[in-house]
Amino acid sequence: MKIERLSQDKIRIFLTFDDLLERGIQKEDMWREIPKVNELFSEMMDQAHSELGFEASGPLAVEVFALPAQGMVVIVTRGKLNVHADDSVHDDEDADEDVYEMEVTLEQSDIVMYAFRDFEDVLAVCRRLQQSELTEDGRLFAYNGKYILALDPSLIDSTRHNALIALLAEFGEATSVTEAVLEEYGKTIINAGAVRELCKHFTF
Template sequence: MFMRLERLAYDKMKIFLTYDDLEERGISTDTTWTDVPVIDDMFQEMIAEASVELNFNADGPVVVEVFSIPAQGVVVIVTKTEEDYEDLEEPVLEWQLHSSPNEPLVFQFENIEHVIQMAKAVHRQHVYGGSLYAYDGSYYLHLEEEDITHLKKTTLVSIIKEFGHKSNKTIFSIKEYGKEVVGSNAIEKMYESFC
């Protein structure tokens, strides 16, 4: 299991995990983050591992801030706090979850036919952008905020999910290990070529 670690101050450390790292730990992007016992256990284990490596004393109460980094993973900031929780036997994690409103979208499709059908449906909604990649037997459509101008993001996601699903792979790993099929305006080019 790979975590990128950084000590920010004597009482603060940063942990970066990709979505693949989280899945290996039993947390998927489809899992709601409301399953507190599972999340608490996972973060306490992760904090203990990071504490040993960074020589960070995480005994006592800590504040855990979780930031979603679009298409990459999560950054966890752990800060030791001076608040008094001496009546409690279990370690205390105080949660602060953050998400980026401009999260890029990455969708996975089983085959090129699903990509073509999606392009036809989305093109009708005046969405033309995106980039398309082939990786590990699947196709991936990457959309940025600027690709979504004429439609609500939730509406677009609903339409695309009829043909594929949101991917938990980062666009960086897809670009690095996959093959670029269409670099820009993928929806427009797929529509023009096949529809």
């Protein structure tokens, strides 16, 4: 479990599938209101407090993103709960310190994200992707001192998905960053056809 602060009131938590497995939670369980998931959330908030000093007080907006081959990203924003007229609101006298007011948004992304420390590693993986005829697509971003390559598996032969992941993992590492975060906080270097464009403009 990795936790990082995005702003004063927002944190991002990256859960690997091993993190979920250790707690007896399946990916599909994150969509359900069950004790194990509540315990996991409490554990995440405790770790966020001890590592970052993040107080999970007041209403919390929780966004959960499922990522292929990497795990799940949970973004927690403090003080962003939207209360509708027909929603029940807890009275202060009924408040419990261990119960969070949450508005949960669940999304599943099929985009594969890998981070690379050096531009040479990006060029190397793109050359291999092209040589292996796995893909010439992709988007390239710069974020937090790393290069992030985003690939859409729907544009890749499904029978070769494992080969794609193995190749990417040889040069980089899976990242918990989502495209939404990259577009907001990162820099777009190549918006489409990144593998093709890099192989076209750089000699190896």
